[in-house]
Amino acid sequence: MGYIENLQSWLDSPYVQEALKQEIRQITDKKEQAEAFGQELAFGTGGMRGIMGPGNNRINQYTLGRVIRGLVQWLHEKEHQGAGNPPEAKAAEPAKSAKTMVIAEATITKTVVIAYDTRHNSWEYGKLAAMILAAAGIKACLFEEPTPTPVLSYAVRQLGADAGLVITASHNTKEYNGIKVYNSAGCQLVPDEAEPLMAMISELPLLAPLPEGDWEELLAQDKIRLLKDETPQRFLRQVAEQALLEDRDIKEALSIVYTPLHGAGNLYVRQALAAAGFSQVKAVTEQEYPDGDFPTVLQPNPEDTRALVMAMELALKSKAHVVLGTDPDSDRLGAAVFHEGSFKNLTGNQIGVLLADYLLTRKKSLDSLPAQGVFINTIVTSTLGERIAEAYGLKIIKTLTGFKYIGEQMNGLEEQAPAAEKEAFVFGYEESNGFLVGDYARDKDAIGAALIFCEAAAYWLARGKTLVDRLEELYQAYGYYLDALDTFTFRGREGQMKMDGFMDSLRQSGETALPAVRAVEDYSLGLYGLPRENVLRFVLEEEAWVAVRPSGTEPKLKIYYSVAGEDREQAQVKLEQLKKIMHELIEK
DSSP states (O other), rough: OHHHHHHHOOOOOOOOOOHHHHHHHHHHHHHHHHHHHHHHHBBTTTTEEEEBBTTSSSHHHHHHHHHHHHHHHHHHHHHHHHHTTOOOOOOOOTTTOOOOOEEEOOOOOEEEEEEEEESSSSSHHHHHHHEEEEEEEEOOOOOOOEOOOHHHHHHHHHOOSSEEEOOOOOOOOOEEEEEEOOOSOOOOOOHHHHHHHHHHHHHHHSSOOEOOOOOOHHHHTTTTEEEEEEEHHHHHHHHTOOOOOOHHHHHHHEEEEOOOTTTHHHHHHHHHHHHHTTTTEOGGGGSSSSOOOOOSSSSTTTTTTGGHHHHHHHHHHHHHEEEEEEEEESOBHHHHHHHTTEEEEEEEHHHHHHHHHHHHHHHHHOSSSSSTTTEEEESSSOOOOHHHHHHHHHHHEEEEHHOOOOOOHHHHTOOOOSGGGOOOOEEEEEEEEEEEOSSOOSSHHHHHHHHHHHHHHHHHHTTTOOOHHHHHHHHHHHHHEEEEEEEOOOOHHHHHHHHOOOOOOOHHHHHHHSEEEEEEEEGGGGGGGOOOOOOOEEEESSEEEEEEOSSSSEEEEEEEEEEESSSSHHHHHHHHHHHHHHHHTOOO
């Protein structure tokens, strides 16, 4: 159907609330109507993310509700398949006379944990998910307060749940929200799990009854359970166990400014640092408390140096040594370091390298480095981290882009037997500011990373160095690695066609357009036993490479660059040459 027919189907549906129909009638701009109703917002391997509002292509109680109903079917079919029974037929469309989904009497055999961040409607969407699950006889464990994504990953494992959900749009602007789905290991779904779920979701009717039930009664019947302090405190104890620096005097000498960017990380990061002995921690007052408008930043993304401006201003006034920032669901960590009179922003690759260096340095000195240690990163992450890990004798595992693949590899390590011969996860990270310093979760964790980053800063400060000094020492030892990311936005259906066309063109002409190409890695072919994914990576001479991939959750094309040189000047020249070539190709 076209967007006009889709719009009319919302107005005609007996399931759509009258207030929402009135909102639809107020959308009179044809382009806006086409964007909202012209296509369906797809659930992909990275979850689903979009602008909030009515319409097939928007985040609302119906598009999210269909994902939850699909998850219900997915969980039940997994159970039947595990028992050797044939899968159930897909859910039939609800009777036209029903306007609400009645909470049914059912024996609870499964559990799903639900977390949400500080965005507008996140709590309401979390409640909606809980009620749909309860209606299907699945116990919903819903966090009472906005909760970081890594806590959800931990909670799924700790509670022995069958799945997990996070209501979040990560670092997107205030108009967005979304959902991520986790398996029973606390890991985001990888393609062989996500694709059956995607198929089930696509077959379900979009406009369906919303759940109806007495919220307090559902809580009293334990069909829905609110998770309060116990699970978060257990998570924080797991984070505390990652600490490697015992000297409290060294930690108390470090001055820290932290901003949660109006997100869910505030209490978690500050409690983790306080418990470890970091007593000089100041929060940015204007960004300290939850606010779904994110009024002080263009985008609540700690990868963006502009998001940390207020924190750096406070840090200069208070003579702090480091600045930390986390995104709304607190899985990404950004940082800046005071060095030679000003604050230097660090990239995700640089933070990852410094964390790897400190973890391995300390674990070796404490004789706690595993005999068969494993370091995991992605195909678009800087090579420098691998070089450091190799120097300490670690096995290197590379994955596709997305922390779910790192989590999948961790699960594989956990399942190895016998125990005496198991390889042990030491550290994993990706260039987009995602780090994991322990095996308590299966997703990136800005809270644990913040703790270890501050330990690293304190450790080197006690030796008369900043983290920038230490980074320069690593460059001297391993070579000067310089990395960059370009992001191009392609909105709407026309934009998607342009993005697809560019990828097709690059497959045909990229090898001749780029200099000294040693190998072309097309991951859509399923290279190295990895899942098929639309990523191209051109391996060049002297450890340089360029990778291109469409985002899995946003209408964006990402181009990753990595070069190595004898010094910064040489690396910068190489980087600018590569960027110039890629920009010319994309502008054709």
